[in-house]
Amino acid sequence: MMKVGNYNFEIKNLKHLESRSEETNCFSAALYVNGKKVADCGNSGHGGPADVNFLPQYQEMKKEIEDFLTTQPKIKxxxxEFDRTIEFIVDELVEKLLNAKVRQKLSKKTDKYLIFRNPQGTYYQIGWKKYSVDELFKKQSGRxxxxxxxxxxxxKGNILINKNIPSELLP
Structure with a gap:
């Protein structure tokens, strides 16, 4: 969810086609504003912003939101610098949901591996053939x-994803 002014934006029913995502995420989803489904949106994955198609009964709300967003500071x-638009908000929400899914999937591996995210946003894992991360906790040499x-x-600027690491082992 993203709050901008009095508007709460949320994406639901996200369907992501990773195999069709080239320059941007290929997806379809529903946009909810303040708890109401107001638009269908998607992206073909070939570059460019999301397509946001407001339902007929919410065309006036669309205009209100667009007018409000023009008063907001640019995104740096x-x-x-980018204008804050409905399309930008949809793309940001989709990106957050996809990243959350990736992190959730990777978090299942944290008992065996150290999982990092590099500055470019790519995730990678480090593991040891004979020991899992949980087993390394048990010996001082492993710690x-x-x-x-x-x-x-x-x-090197990478971010540790693991939540199972004791604070005394963190830099």
């Missing part, structure tokens, strides 16, 4: 190895 990303490995990867 690196050296670029030392985990602490050193985590520190080295975090120092």
């Amino acid at each position: 990303y690196e050296n670029f 030392d190895m985990l602490q050193k490995t985590i520190a080295n990867h975090v120092a």
Whole structure:
């Protein structure tokens, strides 16, 4: 969910086609605003923003939201500035949902591996043939190895995804 002013935006019924996603995410979904389904949206995955098709009974609401969004500060990303639009909000919400699904899937592996996300947004795992992460906790040499490995990867700008690591092993 994303709150902008008095509007709560939410994506539901997301269907993502990773195999058809080239430059952007290929998806279909429903956009809810303040708890009401107001639009169907999607993207063909070939680049460009999401298509947001408001239902006929919400055309006036669409205009209200668009007018309101023009009063909001631009979104700054690196050296670029973007207008806050409904399409941008939909794309952001879809990206958040997809990232949450990836993290949820990866979190199931954290008992065996250290899972990191690099600055480009790619996830990777580090494991040991003979030991799982949970087994390495049991010996001081294993704890030392985990602490050193985590520190080295975090120092390179990577983010540790594991939630099962004791705080004393974190940098």
